[in-house]
Amino acid sequence: MKRAEWIIASALVVIGLLLLSFAGSSMGSMGMMGVMPVGMRLSMMLMILLPTGLVAIAILLIVAIATKWFRSAKKTCEHCGQSLQQNWRTCPYCGHKVTPDV
Numbered sequence: 105m106k107r108a109e110w111i112i113a114s115a116l117v118v119i120g121l122l123l124l125s126f127a128g129s130s131m132g133s134m135g136m137m138g139v140m141p142v143g144m145r146l147s148m149m150l151m152i153l154l155p156t157g158l159v160a161i162a163i164l165l166i167v168a169i170a171t172k173w174f175r176s177a178k179k180t181c182e183h184c185g186q187s188l189q190q191n192w193r194t195c196p197y198c199g200h201k202v203t204p205d206v
């Protein structure tokens with residue numbers, strides 16, 4: 105992975121942890137945790153953890169697809185470094201044969 109992707113991934117983890125701690129503290133301040141049975145507490149934890157995890161996975165997928173799309177969209181000539189269209193087989197600037205992306 106590139107450095108930018110690592111920064112985004114670590115930022116997402118931090119945001120997820122912040123959301124979890126915020127949810128935990130707000131639930132604790134309600135004063136319901138002491139009264140609730142253990143089973144209900146666990147199910148409430150799952151109700152918070154599950155959507156948070158799903159959202160994190162969805163964001164990671166979107167970031168992965170976006171970076172892949174940007175990389176393929178920004179194709180450059182290996183020879184002269186000019187930006188090329190994805191479907192070009194030869195570079196119009198220097199005539200270098202472009203190897204198509206797999």
Ligand SMILES: [Zn+2]
Nearest residue numbers: 181184195198
């Ligand atoms: Zn070129």
